[in-house]
Amino acid sequence: MRKLRIQASINAPGRDACEKPSWALSAGQPPAVSQxxxxxxxxxxQSFASRAYDVLIVGAGRxxxxxAWQLRQRAPHLSLLLAEEGGLPNEEGATILASGVWHSDVPDEQRERAERTRAxxxxxxxxxxxxxxxEQGGVPPSVPYPASLADAAVLPGLRLDPRGGVYSPASVTLDAGQQAVRLGADLMxxxxxxxRGGGQVALHRLSVTNTHQVVVDHTVTVTAAQVVIAxxxxxxxxxENGLGQPTRHRQAYRQLPRLNVPSGPDSPVVRAxxxxxxxxxxxxxxxxxxxxxxxxxYQPVGGRLAGVPVGLRREVVDSLLPHLEALPAxxxxxxxxxxxxxDIPGAWxxxxxxGWPRWDRLDEQHVLLLGGPHADLTGLAVAEELAEALAQG
Amino acid sequence: MRKLRIQASINAPGRDACEKPSWALSAGQPPAVSQxxxxxxxxxxQSFASRAYDVLIVGAGRxxxxxAWQLRQRAPHLSLLLAEEGGLPNEEGATILASGVWHSDVPDEQRERAERTRAxxxxxxxxxxxxxxxEQGGVPPSVPYPASLADAAVLPGLRLDPRGGVYSPASVTLDAGQQAVRLGADLMxxxxxxxRGGGQVALHRLSVTNTHQVVVDHTVTVTAAQVVIAxxxxxxxxxENGLGQPTRHRQAYRQLPRLNVPSGPDSPVVRAxxxxxxxxxxxxxxxxxxxxxxxxxYQPVGGRLAGVPVGLRREVVDSLLPHLEALPAxxxxxxxxxxxxxDIPGAWxxxxxxGWPRWDRLDEQHVLLLGGPHADLTGLAVAEELAEALAQG
Incomplete structure (x- = not known):
């Protein structure tokens, strides 16, 4: 059963302790200090008096x-509620585990969004x-081959993306949420x-019993002119359950195992x-x-390696097997x-x-916003595009 | 829990009652009557005295x-044991549910096998x-459009494969197994x-308790020069468990729902x-x-249609949704x-x-034989190829 971590995550540090504690997303707009x-x-x-909002965002992941943050900047006149089943971000969601790697190896049609996300x-x-x-190409002499991870005889080709980098999606999310609240957004x-359709949303406020069961404490219904499902x-x-609209989006349970090969502050991200x-x-x-x-x-289960039960999914083992020679680590x-x-960190x-982050208008009151496996690369830009569209009404 | 149906299936009629009761596979060789x-x-x-076999086939599906049948014809000198966890064929296997449709719309590299299977x-x-x-092409005037199934405005194109036809994979399997036994194969x-590796196979003979639990009654170990995993x-x-050899084959749980649109003896198979x-x-x-x-x-579970639980998997519903206009039935x-x-017939x-039926030698003693989604089209030919290879030693 999911455990509530009431208020814990809102003040929690990001996943990467080495990241800077204070920060402002660098969008360039002056903050709406009047809010x-x-x-x-x-x-x-904390009692909540039901009221109408201009915008309700379901989900405070990345x-x-x-x-929420972009919308408060662009449209401070629109009242906003950001609602989240867990903390900020959800302790069991995909954001908190996302690897947070940005690189410029994206298809042409995503290039602008990737650059905007970087900015x-x-x-x-x-x-x-x-x-x-x-498998093809040689190693430029200026770049050291990551021999502890990969075999240069199998993968001699090496390309360095000097503009690439890493960040903590969980910290970015926490900061964006906090900025949104500072700029006037309500956060639940x-x-x-x-x-419930027609812009009505039932808010089932959750509580935890002394036997650690998560239960609905009470339900409030709010109405919003725009509901964004994120x-x-x-x-x-x-x-599908609420609006009767099936979609063609899918899901997968992603595991992110740890590899105990030493890395230092100057170690690059390796893609192979x-x-x-x-x-x-x-x-x-x-x-x-x-x-x-x-x-x-599907309920995620561990697999087997040489007959021994392991926490890695069978599908992760399958994805490893063809590449053990190339990636001996x-x-x-x-x-x-x-x-x-x-034992293995993972999330749906x-x-x-x-394949790429996107937003889709479902009907007059509802919009779907999805990140997915490439949210590291273009997610922020897509969220900004939607904020722009909502701000313009 | 799986229920044993001891000996029931060996004399059971095929799935299609309209099929002919007596039949010989038409391979053309004279039967080895001396066996x-x-x-x-x-x-x-029935007590079984452990002995060595030349060939042991694990699985009496299609x-x-x-x-087994092909091998008895080609190599009557090779002693043979056909071992099966259920009946002939397994009541819960893919064979008994296979749709049994043959058509000639196959890629070039599979054409010869498809024709051989037809023969x-x-x-x-x-x-x-x-x-x-x-979606493209018109309806030849000589062929009636199956208007009860599909919408000609969306799918006007129609190709008739006059050489196509249907059969019962379950009956073919039952007959092949029975023929193999008549020609000298042992069947367990x-x-x-x-x-166990090295051609050793533990045979866990199953029994059912009076609380309907399937249990291992006793285990016999046999050795075979060749073990075929089918x-x-x-x-x-x-x-993988027995030989420590992971493979790149996968599996899926297939459901085959019934469609109550009237069909008659002259109704064609429709592919769309x-x-x-x-x-x-x-x-x-x-x-x-x-x-x-x-x-x-994964444990197969039903999905939902418009919020109501149904027996159809969510993935089957997903595969239907884009084609409801084309296939209104x-x-x-x-x-x-x-x-x-x-409620929905299905099997792994x-x-x-x-994607296509195949056999692969794993080591000196072991061969993998796989049918899969296209076993209707080329399965028998692939089994014959393996029989040929084993007969030649």
């Missing part, structure tokens, strides 16, 4: 929080270089939203064979490729495989149709 | 049974014509095989939008496309959606790498 800060409803003890990240992006290894945590993998289900290896706390976080969506109703004991799936990830 | 029939070990009460089916293939509907039902979706797992609609018992059996493999550990109440997944299906 009163909004109200934070963190737990059911997409929802960025949208929005501003100084939160720590330049570190992103190395892409491949620990609330499960149910779409709930990640859960978004399409929310829409569909994997991304991001330096993190003296080791690496491995982001495996997603081979296929997971079916509805992933075949070594340095890879933390765990003993059950609870939306797989938007087309 | 003594083999022994059938249907239940644990692939394993066809191989091997002989008179078991009931010619019925296979109509392929598409209700036995779970475990690979266990469908379970095959790759068996190999990735679906196959096979006339069956006055209606149709729908074979949906497989959108993606299912993850390891699938959007009507004629489609049996059930209330839980138990192997998804061989490359």
């Amino acid at each position: 009163q800060p909004g109200t934070v409803y963190a737990h059911v003890g 997409m929802g929080a960025a949208l 929005l990240l501003g100084e939160r992006l720590q330049p570190c270089g992103v190395l892409t290894l491949s 945590l620990n609330v499960r939203c149910e779409l 709930s990640g993998a859960a978004g399409p289900h929310l829409i 064979c569909g994997f991304v290896l991001r330096p993190h706390s003296g080791g690496y976080v491995v982001t495996p490729p997603i081979l296929h969506p997971d079916p509805w109703g 992933l075949a070594s004991e340095a890879l933390v495989v765990g003993r059950s799936s609870a 990830l939306a797989l938007p149709e087309g | 003594q029939p083999g022994t059938v070990y249907a239940h644990v009460g 692939m394993g049974a066809a191989l 091997l089916l002989g008179e078991r293939l009931q010619p019925c014509g296979v109509l392929t509907l598409s 039902l209700n036995v779970r095989c475990e690979l 266990s469908g979706a379970a095959g790759p797992h068996l190999i 939008c990735g679906f196959v609609l096979r006339p069956h018992s006055g209606g149709y059996v729908v074979t949906p496309p497989i959108l993606h493999p299912d993850p390891w550990g 699938l959007a009507s109440e004629a489609l049996v959606v059930g209330r839980s997944s138990a 299906l192997a998804l061989p790498e490359g």
Whole structure:
């Protein structure tokens, strides 16, 4: 059962302790200082008088929080409620685990959004270089080959993206949410939203019993002129259940195992064979490729390696197997495989149709906003595009 | 829990009652009449003295049974044991539910195998014509458009494959297994095989308690010069657990809902939008496309349609949604959606790498034989190829 962490995450530091504590997203607009800060409803003890909002954002992950912040900047006249089932961001969502790697290897039609996202990240992006290894090409003499991770005989090709870098999506989300509140957005945590259609949303405020069960304490219904569903993998289900609109978006349970190969402050991110290896706390976080969506109703389970139960999903093991020669570190004991799936950090990830972050108007009152596997690259720009569209009415 | 159906299936009629009761696969070779029939070990009460075999086939589905029969014809000097966890074929396997549609719309590299499979089916293939509907092209005046199933305004294109036809994979399997036994193969039902490596196989003979639990009654170990793993979706797992060889084959849980649109003896099979609609018992059996493999550990669950729980998997619903206009019958109440997944016939299906039936030598003693989604088209020919290879030693 999900555990409530009331108010804990709102003041929690980002996932990366080395990141700067204070920061402003560098969008360039002057802050709307004339606004009163909004109200934070963190737990059911804080009474909430139902009222109408201009905009209600369901989900304070990376997409929802960025949208809230952008919208407060662009349209301070629009009243805004940001509602989130967990903390900021959700402790079990995809944002908190996202690897936060930006690089410029994107298709042409996404280039502008990727650059805009980089600009929005501003100084939160720590330049570190992103190395892409491949089967063809040679190693430029100026770039050291990451021999502890990959085999240069199999993957001699090496491209350095000097503009690449890393950031903490969880910190960016926390800051965006806090900025939005400072600029007048209301924020409600620990609330499960149910779409009732026509801009009506039931807010089921959650509480935790002394036997650690999460229960609905009470329900308030609010009406909003615009409801943005930014709930990640859960978004399409929310829409289908609440509005009767099936979508073609999918989801997958992503695991991010740790690789205990030493990394330092100057270690680059390495991309190879569909994997991304991001330096993190003296080791690496491995982001495996997603081979296929997971079916509805799937409960993540660990797999087996040579007959022994491990926490890594079978599908992650499958994605590793063809590349063990190219990436020998992933075949070594340095890879933390765990003993059950609870040992490996993981979260449900939306797989938007087309693969890239997007927003879609569903009807006059509802918009779907989805990040997914490439939210690191273009997510902020897509959230900004939607803010622009909503601000213009 | 799986229920044992001891000896029931060995004398059971095929799935299609209209099929001819007596039949010989039309391979053209004279039967090896000099052989003594083999022994059938249907239940644990029949004692089995462990002995060495030349060939042991794990799984008496469509692939394993066809191989056994072909091998007895080609190499009567090779002693043979066909071992199966359920009946002949397994009541819960993919064979018993396979739609049994043959058509000639195959890629060039599979054409020869498809034609050979057609020849091997002989008179078991009931010619019925296979109509392929598409978005382009017109309707030849000689062929009636199946207006009860599809909308000619959306799918005007119509191609008739006059050489196409239907058969019952379950009956073909039953007959192949029986022929193999007549020609000297031993057959053991209700036995779970475990690979021990080096041609050793543990035969866990299964029994059912009076509380309907399937338990291992006793275990016998046999040695075979050649072990063929023909266990469908379970095959790759068996190999990985027993031989430590991971493979790149996958699996999916396929559901085949019924469509209550009237069909008659002259109704053609209809292929459209990735679906196959096979006339069956006055209606149709729908074979949906497989959108993606299912993850390891997935337990099939029903989905929802407009908020109501149904037995159809969410993924089947997803595959239907884009084509409701083209195939309006699938959007009507004629489609049996059930209330839980138990209501919809379904089985785990192997998804061989490359998509087509194949065999692969794993080591000196072990061969993997896989059918999968296209076993209707080329399965018998692939089994024959393997029989040829094994007969030649």
